[in-house]
Structure formats: structure tokens, C-alpha cells
Amino acid sequence: MCGIVGYTGKQSVVPVLLEGLHQLEYRGYDSSGIALQRGDRLAVHRRCGKIRVLESDLPKRLAGKTGIGHTRWATHGEPTDDNAHPHSSEDGRFAVVHNGIIENSDPLRARLVEHGVHFASETDSEVLAHLVAAADAPTLLERVRLALAEVEGTYGIAVIDAESPGEIVVARNGSPVVIGIGDKEMLVASDVGALVRHTQQVVYLDDGEIAELTPSAYRVITLDAAPATKQSASIDWSEETYARGEYSHYTLKEIHEQPESIRRTLRGRLDRRFQAAHLGGLNLDARELLNFRRIKVLGCGSAYISGCIGARIVEQLSRVPCDAEPAAEFRYRNPVIEADTLYLAVSQSGETFDTLSAVQEIKRKGGRVLGVVNAVGSSIARACDGGVYLHAGPEIAVVSTKTFTSTIAALALLALHVGRMRDVSVAQGKRLLDALDALPDAIQTILDAEDEYRQMAKKYAHYDNAYFIGRNLGFGVAMEGALKLKEVSYLHAEAYPASELKHGPLALVSPEVPTVFVLPDDDLLDKNLSSIEQVRSRKGPVLAVTHPLGENAERLAALADDVLEVPKLHEYLDPILMLIPLQFLAYFIALERGCDVDQPRNLAKSVTVE
Numbered sequence: 385m386c387g388i389v390g391y392t393g394k395q396s397v398v399p400v401l402l403e404g405l406h407q408l409e410y411r412g413y414d415s416s417g418i419a420l421q422r423g424d425r426l427a428v429h430r431r432c433g434k435i436r437v438l439e440s441d442l443p444k445r446l447a448g449k450t451g452i453g454h455t456r457w458a459t460h461g462e463p464t465d466d467n468a469h470p471h472s473s474e475d476g477r478f479a480v481v482h483n484g485i486i487e488n489s490d491p492l493r494a495r496l497v498e499h500g501v502h503f504a505s506e507t508d509s510e511v512l513a514h515l516v517a518a519a520d521a522p523t524l525l526e527r528v529r530l531a532l533a534e535v536e537g538t539y540g541i542a543v544i545d546a547e548s549p550g551e552i553v554v555a556r557n558g559s560p561v562v563i564g565i566g567d568k569e570m571l572v573a574s575d576v577g578a579l580v581r582h583t584q585q586v587v588y589l590d591d592g593e594i595a596e597l598t599p600s601a602y603r604v605i606t607l608d609a610a611p612a613t614k615q616s617a618s619i620d621w622s623e624e625t626y627a628r629g630e631y632s633h634y635t636l637k638e639i640h641e642q643p644e645s646i647r648r649t650l651r652g653r654l655d656r657r658f659q660a661a662h663l664g665g666l667n668l669d670a671r672e673l674l675n676f677r678r679i680k681v682l683g684c685g686s687a688y689i690s691g692c693i694g695a696r697i698v699e700q701l702s703r704v705p706c707d708a709e710p711a712a713e714f715r716y717r718n719p720v721i722e723a724d725t726l727y728l729a730v731s732q733s734g735e736t737f738d739t740l741s742a743v744q745e746i747k748r749k750g751g752r753v754l755g756v757v758n759a760v761g762s763s764i765a766r767a768c769d770g771g772v773y774l775h776a777g778p779e780i781a782v783v784s785t786k787t788f789t790s791t792i793a794a795l796a797l798l799a800l801h802v803g804r805m806r807d808v809s810v811a812q813g814k815r816l817l818d819a820l821d822a823l824p825d826a827i828q829t830i831l832d833a834e835d836e837y838r839q840m841a842k843k844y845a846h847y848d849n850a851y852f853i854g855r856n857l858g859f860g861v862a863m864e865g866a867l868k869l870k871e872v873s874y875l876h877a878e879a880y881p882a883s884e885l886k887h888g889p890l891a892l893v894s895p896e897v898p899t900v901f902v903l904p905d906d907d908l909l910d911k912n913l914s915s916i917e918q919v920r921s922r923k924g925p926v927l928a929v930t931h932p933l934g935e936n937a938e939r940l941a942a943l944a945d946d947v948l949e950v951p952k953l954h955e956y957l958d959p960i961l962m963l964i965p966l967q968f969l970a971y972f973i974a975l976e977r978g979c980d981v982d983q984p985r986n987l988a989k990s991v992t993v994e
């Protein structure tokens with residue numbers, strides 16, 4: 385969603401800001417803008433649409449060394465030039481960029497209007513510019529602090545002042561702000577991806593903190609004006625990690641990165657001595673872990689679906705009851721937080737508002753929550769009591785691919801860890817570890833069949849509706865397969881458990897509605913084959929993603945129009961292998977339909993508002 389970037393230092397600021405904004409594009413946005421200090425005034429340029437619209441509109445010579453930029457995702461007010469950030473005070477002295485939502489913007493706006501302020505936009509954010517201008521204080525830092533004392537809601541902000549040369553003030557409450565420390569230059573962004581080109585040294589602001597940046601120093605205080613001591617951290621990833629390289633899309637790149645991302649998730653965590661998993665970040669000893677009677681997984685979107693699959697693996701392997709729930713549903717139903725339940729928050733970005741709020745709700749009620757998070761140092765990771773980092777590397781495409789499969793691998797490790805403390809034998813542990821070891825190569829064999837999926841996509845791209853059907857772990861694969869297709873190709877796709885077919889979905893099965901079956905070679909194969917028969921007898925086209933089926937292969941061939949085979953590895957890891965053809969299918973169908981795969985309409989990578 386909205387992105388912030390800011391720079392003060394020796395370089396010409398405009399290219400730095402524009403490059404930073406491009407790095408933030410993947411989060412999803414509908415307009416962009418920059419503001420910079422030029423002599424004793426500010427220059428502000430904002431445009432609705434893609435960043436290139438803003439770029440083509442900028443004056444040729446636009447020099448300055450200090451500025452802020454923003455990509456906006458409309459919440460209050462349509463995507464228009466006027467609603468784009470930065471927002472300025474009436475006299476043009478102050479400019480503000482804001483991520484988040486100012487909840488009391490209506491009364492603040494009414495009060496400011498009463499005092500004669502004229503608003504230039506419909507946004508909640510604009511009140512910040514006027515509040516800063518109205519604050520009675522000698523420094524920009526103090527003005528921003530006083531302004532924020534009046535504000536309720538969430539924010540990550542960056543502010544510049546025409547009369548404070550070389551200075552940017554930033555603040556955070558519920559929306560990420562990261563300071564980048566360079567050599568005689570200081571940066572700020574809502575996402576480390578926008579900083580890596582300039583520095584590897586960062587400082588993460590915490591909620592309730594305000595910082596003053598100048599080219600040579602930063603100073604952090606709290607909203608109560610108390611000094612805050614901050615530790616800087618190093619970012620693991622370099623600029624190349626964020627590049628698209630030889631691939632036409634980030635989505636394709638990230639699908640192909642899965643052998644490597646899984647290797648990174650597993651690295652150092654396979655405990656061959658005890659045939660168990662070694663998870664150093666849980667901050668829970670064996671006794672504490674054994675006391676949990678239930679495990680609850682929370683997340684949004686694909687993170688929730690990976691949690692659904694992971695929960696079944698945890699429950700089946702460890703025999704601890706485990707289920708998954710969308711994080712927002714959970715937090716709004718006033719959940720009972722039990723001391724003997726272990727909560728797991730799954731999130732790629734570590735910034736999803738609903739997941740973070742669920743974590744905070746659990747903690748407020750005294751519960752224990754671990755994060756299964758990709759972004760190191762992110763808000764969710766820091767709010768949790770411990771957890772498992774995915775280490776899958778940055779994921780840029782809006783739809784999740786490699787972090788989805790890494791989450792399942794991480795949850796399988798957790799299942800093994802808990803399972804080996806209970807009933808899982810050394811032999812069972814070894815079988816899963818052997819399979820985890822073999823997983824990256826097995827994924828590679830599927831990636832090598834890319835052409836087959838490209839061809840298959842051509843055949844299915846013209847449909848407008850599709851069902852995805854599976855059972856047990858296969859149902860999770862069906863859910864994610866349907867979500868991927870819907871997100872990137874805008875084709876309507878619905879997932880159902882196979883057992884539910886006859887309770888409604890069959891009504892819509894026809895030659896115009898294909899069904900994708902997730903058909904592992906497991907104990908439920910016969911049941912699944914008879915579900916396929918039900919679809920066939922209504923003349924519904926069938927595409928099956930399956931294992932080499934031996935003597936059942938002929939039976940399937942008689943029922944399915946198309947079959948995609950993946951290697952069989954282990955019942956808990958097969959969902960990963962069966963999903964990858966569906967990721968490809970969604971990708972290639974989106975291309976066939978001329979869709980913007982990396983940045984699907986209306987979707988954002990990181991949903992930092994409610």
C-alpha cells in the first residue's frame with residue numbers, strides 16, 4: 385500500500401526519491417508525488433497514476449538535496465492529483481507524506497476550517513500539514529510532536545520545512561518507518577527495499593517515536609519528548625536481490641526461486657542427531673511447549689491459507705489440535721485467549737495491519753504468540769514473543785509464491801519440533817527430514833516443466849469461471865490455486881473441499897466451467913476419483929494435478945481432460961509440490977489474458993490499513 389521515501393544529503397534528491405518510489409511500486413499505489421527544499425521554499429509535484437506520469441511532468445531542472453516522496457493508495461478520497469501526497473500547509477512552508485489512517489481527521493478538519501484553514505484535498509492526511517503549521521514551537525521536531533499529540537489513528541510520516549534546511553522529521557505509529565544511515569546522508573522509507581541501494585545500516589522506528597534526520601545525524605525521541613536510544617541493524621539483502629534479472633516478471637522470478645528460498649528456510653534447522661527440527665528463535669523450552677494444549681494459526685490472504693495447510697500438518701504430526709483463522713475475523717470476535725494455546729502469526733511482510741492487531745490483542749490478553757514472518761525486524765516479528773523467520777528473501781510481486789511455500793516448510797519444521805517432543809518417532813522424524821532435504825530438487829523438476837504449464841494455460845485461459853477442488857491438505861492447495869488465479873488473471877475461481885461438491889457447487893458445473901482437481905496419491909484417492917466422476921457426468925472439463933498413479937493412471941485418464949503430474953515426496957510436503965503447477969497456471973493464464981501479473985488491479989502487497 386502507500387509508500388514513503390525521504391532523503392537528505394549530498395546527492396541530487398529528485399533521482400533518489402524517484403528511484404525509491406519505483407522500489408515501492410510493488411506495494412500497490414494509484415498516485416505519487418515528491419516535495420523538496422529549493423532555497424527558502426518547497427517545490428511539490430504530485431500526479432495521479434503511475435510514477436512515470438509524475439516523472440514526465442517534473443520540470444527539467446529540479447535541484448535540491450532534501451526531499452520526501454510518496455506512493456498513495458486511496459483510502460480517504462478518490463485517486464486524484466489533489467489527493468496525492470505530499471500535502472502542504474497553506475503557506476507552502478511544510479510538506480507531509482503519510483501512510484496510515486488519521487481516525488479523528490473529521491473533527492480536526494472541522495476545527496481547522498473554523499480557524500480559517502482552507503483544505504486542498506479530501507484526504508485525512510492533509511490535517512497533518514495544517515496541524516504542523518499551526519503548532520507553536522521553535523523546531524520542526526517539536527512542531528511535529530505537538531501536531532501528533534492531537535492525532536488518533538495510525539501513521540508513518542515524513543515532514544519537511546522550507547525553513548529547516550537539510551532536515552526531515554519522521555514519526556511512526558502502526559505504520560513502518562525505517563531510517564537508512566549513509567555516509568553524510570540520511571534516508572527514510574516505509575520499506576527497506578527502498579533503502580538498499582544506498583545503505584545496509586538501518587534503524588527501525590517503534591510506535592510512538594519521532595526522529596529528526598540531518599545528513600550527518602539522527603535523533604529519536606518519544607511522543608512524550610523523552611530521548612529514545614536506538615540500535616542500528618544491518619539489512620541482509622543487497623540491491624541485486626531486489627532486481628528482476630532475466631525474468632519478465634517478479635512473479636515468474638519468485639516462482640523459480642523456490643528451490644533456493646526453501647533451502648534458506650531449512651538451512652541450519654534440520655537436526656539430524658535427534659531427527660528433529662532446530663528452531664532457535666522460539667524462545668520456548670520443551671517444558672513450555674509441552675504445556676500447550678492447542679495451537680492457533682492467524683494470517684491474511686495467502687498467509688492465512690498457508691496457515692490452513694500448516695495447521696493440518698501440525699495437528700496430524702504433533703497430535704496437538706491446531707487450526708487456522710483469518711486474523712481480522714479472529715480479532716473482531718472478541719476471542720477467548722487461553723493460556724494453554726500457542727498462537728502463531730503468519731505474515732510475509734510482517735506489517736499486515738489485521739495480523740499485527742490480532743497479535744496485539746492476544747498479547748493484551750496475556751497470550752503467547754510466535755511469528756512466522758519473512759521480513760526480519762518487521763512490526764509483527766517485533767511484536768511477537770519469538771518465532772521462525774522464513775528467510776525466503778524479498779518478495780516483490782504482489783501475489784505471494786515463494787513465501788507461501790516457505791511458510792509451509794517452516795510450519796512443517798515446527799510440527800516436527802513439537803511432534804518429536806510427543807509421539808513422533810525417530811524413524812518418522814527421519815522420513816520427514818529426508819523429504820525436506822529432497823524438497824528443493826523435487827521443486828526443480830517441476831520448474832523444469834514450465835513449458836507444459838504454458839501450453840496448458842493457453843487451453844484454459846478463455847474460461848471465465850473455475851472450480852478448484854481438493855481434500856484435507858489438498859483443499860488448502862485448491863484454495864491457494866484459486867486465489868492465485870483470481871488475483872492475477874481476474875478469472876473467477878472458487879475452491880471447495882471435494883466432499884462439498886454435491887452440496888452446491890455441482891449446480892454450476894457445465895462445459896463452460898472447468899474444475900481443477902488436486903489429486904494426491906493418498907488414502908483418499910478413490911474418493912477423489914469418484915468426485916471427478918461427478919463433475920465428468922455434468923460435462924465439466926477436468927484438469928487434474930496429481931502424482932504418478934500406477935494402475936489408477938488409466939482410470940484418471942478416462943475421466944480427466946488434462947493431467948499434470950508432479951513427483952510424490954511426503955504427504956506433508958506434497959502440497960508444496962502440487963501447488964507449483966497452479967502458480968504457473970495462474971501466471972501464464974494472466975499473461976494470456978493480458979493482465980498486469982506483478983501488480984494486479986486493486987491489490988496491494990502489504991496491507992497496512994484495516
Ligand code: G6P
Nearest residue numbers: 685686687731732733736784988
Ligand atoms: C495482501 C497480499 C497477499 C498477502 C496478504 C497478507 O492481501 O496481496 O498476497 O497474502 O496481504 O500479507 P502478509 O504480508 O501478512 O503475508
